[in-house]
Amino acid sequence: LAAEICRLEEILSDGALYARDPRKFAATSAALDEARAALSAAEEDWLRVEMLREERWRPDEFAGRTVPTGANAQPAVFARRDTSKTLRVYPYGVSQNRLKQAANSLNLPIEVVNDLRETDVLITLRSYYRKRPQLISDAERRGTPVYVLRSNTVAQMEGAFVDIFGIDMPRDPFEEAMAEARKAIEEIRHGASSVELLPREAHIRRQQHELARSANLMSRSKGKEPRRRVRIYANNSIM
Numbered sequence: 405l406a407a408e409i410c411r412l413e414e415i416l417s418d419g420a421l422y423a424r425d426p427r428k429f430a431a432t433s434a435a436l437d438e439a440r441a442a443l444s445a446a447e448e449d450w451l452r453v454e455m456l457r458e459e460r461w462r463p464d465e466f467a468g469r470t471v472p473t474g475a476n477a478q479p480a481v482f483a484r485r486d487t488s489k490t491l492r493v494y495p496y497g498v499s500q501n502r503l504k505q506a507a508n509s510l511n512l513p514i515e516v517v518n519d520l521r522e523t524d525v526l527i528t529l530r531s532y533y534r535k536r537p538q539l540i541s542d543a544e545r546r547g548t549p550v551y552v553l554r555s556n557t558v559a560q561m562e563g564a565f566v567d568i569f570g571i572d573m574p575r576d577p578f579e580e581a582m583a584e585a586r587k588a589i590e591e592i593r594h595g596a597s598s599v600e601l602l603p604r605e606a607h608i609r610r611q612q613h614e615l616a617r618s619a620n621l622m623s624r625s626k627g628k629e630p631r632r633r634v635r636i637y638a639n640n641s642i643m
Contacts, residue, residue, distance in 0.1 A: 412435055412436040412439060436518075487511075487569050489513070491512070491524050491565075491568065492514075492517045492522055492524045493525055493526075493527055494519075494523035494525070494526045495516060496528040496529075496539065497529050497556075498527055498529060498556050500516050502556065503527065504516070506561035506562045509558070510565055510566070510569075510571065520543055520546070523548060524549070525548065525549045525568060526550045527553065528540060528552060528553070529553050529554075529555070529556055530553065530554055533552045549568075551568070577604075577608070578608060578611070581604050581608045581612060584612075585601060585611075585615045585634070588601060589615065589621060592637070597637070598638065599636050600633060600634075601634045601635065603630060604632075604633065604634070606632075609625055609633070612634045612636075613625075613634060616636045620639070621636055621637065621639065622636070622638075622639055623636045
């Protein structure tokens with residue numbers, strides 16, 4: 405489907421087609437709409453599984469942005485974008501509905517376009533980008549920023565928009581606590597006898613204890629609420 409969409413888009417990129425052959429233009433446009441709808445339906449089936457698990461955005465989740473290549477490539481501009489200006493997005497293989505949902509959740513103005521010449525940024529999936537389709541190569545040669553998502557989820561799209569608009573997002577307390585526990589485990593593996601974590605709520609502490617157990621380390625909670633916190637120990641260092 406992606407290849408067929410690319411083929412139809414290439415046909416419609418001929419600016420003189422409408423004047424030369426209006427019927428072919430209309431038929432091609434209709435075929436393109438059908439192909440996009442079919443691709444979206446297939447994606448929705450796959451995404452039902454993805455959406456069963458809770459999505460949490462982390463700043464390092466989305467795969468990133470690419471650098472234009474080729475002798476005639478112009479450098480893509482990744483400067484912080486004014487959040488009051490509408491961002492024109494060309495989606496390649498990603499859900500338009502989820503793009504709009506991600507933008508709405510961050511209160512950002514976007515417009516979905518289907519002409520590479522009119523777009524500010526192209527957003528695609530890593531699975532498509534690896535195949536290096538002609539349209540993505542053309543975008544990079546034109547100097548159009550290309551954002552590559554790991555998966556077709558709202559959280560990934562939010563990550564791209566956060567990067568594009570330069571938004572400072574507060575970290576999820578749960579993810580921050582898990583990252584802190586993982587770092588403590590690494591410190592112990594590198595020789596530390598114990599590491600004390602920051603005070604956390606009870607349900608978060610339970611998950612930190614679980615991380616320690618999965619790493620074959622011991623842990624204990626200490627202190628009183630609301631300053632109660634976890635300390636992780638090397639197995640031979642519990643006092």
